[in-house]
Amino acid sequence: MIQLIDVTKTYNTGKSEVHALKGISLEIPDNTFISICGKSGSGKSTLLNMISGADKPTGGHVFIDGVDINQLSDKRMSEMRNNKIGFVFQSFLLEPSLTALENVELPLLMRKMSREQREKIAIEMLDKVGLRERLRHKPGELSGGEKQRVSIARALAISPKILIADEPTGNLDEATGNSIMELIREHTKNCTFVLVTHDTALAQTADMKITIKDGMISRND
Ligand SMILES: Nc1ncnc2c1ncn2[C@@H]1O[C@H](COP(=O)(O)OP(=O)(O)OP(=O)(O)O)[C@@H](O)[C@H]1O
Numbered sequence: 466m467i468q469l470i471d472v473t474k475t476y477n478t479g480k481s482e483v484h485a486l487k488g489i490s491l492e493i494p495d496n497t498f499i500s501i502c503g504k505s506g507s508g509k510s511t512l513l514n515m516i517s518g519a520d521k522p523t524g525g526h527v528f529i530d531g532v533d534i535n536q537l538s539d540k541r542m543s544e545m546r547n548n549k550i551g552f553v554f555q556s557f558l559l560e561p562s563l564t565a566l567e568n569v570e571l572p573l574l575m576r577k578m579s580r581e582q583r584e585k586i587a588i589e590m591l592d593k594v595g596l597r598e599r600l601r602h603k604p605g606e607l608s609g610g611e612k613q614r615v616s617i618a619r620a621l622a623i624s625p626k627i628l629i630a631d632e633p634t635g636n637l638d639e640a641t642g643n644s645i646m647e648l649i650r651e652h653t654k655n656c657t658f659v660l661v662t663h664d665t666a667l668a669q670t671a672d673m674k675i676t677i678k679d680g681m682i683s684r685n686d
């Protein structure tokens with residue numbers, strides 16, 4: 466279970482303060498598919514960063530399975546993230562010096578998996594996202610949609626308990642997007658899936674739907 470209690474996030478850019486989250490409280494039971502909608506700049510990506518522990522809230526608490534994640538040491542936090550959480554970032558965050566295959570292998574490497582096993586899983590995932598022919602390409606040699614698919618393969622490769630995805634099909638044509646979403650849904654049957662999307666029809670298919678407006682939850686159903 467993921468639990469947020471009065472989470473706030475203020476970015477201080479030196480010149481000005483941005484109150485990106487203004488008190489978000491939310492409970493997401495295990496194995497829930499939750500969609501998050503809202504206008505650009507409303508705070509969706511910021512919220513995902515709080516849930517995944519990628520960034521710390523200014524105020525409030527985030528509990529994952531009863532653990533206040535911001536009380537964890539850096540080491541414990543990265544262990545928790547590496548073991549439980551797959552993240553598809555809006556900006557992909559691939560390692561530019563590594564090939565597609567090595568990028569997908571990276572979280573598996575952190576799990577101290579053997580090279581053979583890592584490669585097998587990574588190739589299988591890249592095959593599933595349609596990139597069997599691009600294993601040795603580096604991010605700079607891939608299209609935007611291909612990079613997005615590498616980041617999806619990387620997130621799914623660890624069979625996460627929680628998959629957090631920030632507009633994972635935003636750069637894909639409709640047909641590829643649909644088939645990738647199907648693949649994600651297949652791999653998230655027994656996990657919590659937190660999805661930010663502008664696709665309202667897709668959002669409607671979620672178990673829980675929230676809308677963020679100006680750093681607050683404006684609708685929760
Ligand atoms: N690192 C940062 N420093 C300062 N301000 C930031 C930072 N990151 C985000 N913001 C601001 O916080 C607000 C929320 O940003 P966020 O990225 O969460 O929006 P979003 O809902 O994901 O938008 P989009 O749909 O465009 O991705 C925006 O006004 C943004 O300008």
Ligand SMILES: [Mg+2]
Binds near residue numbers: 510511555631
């Ligand atoms: Mg965003």
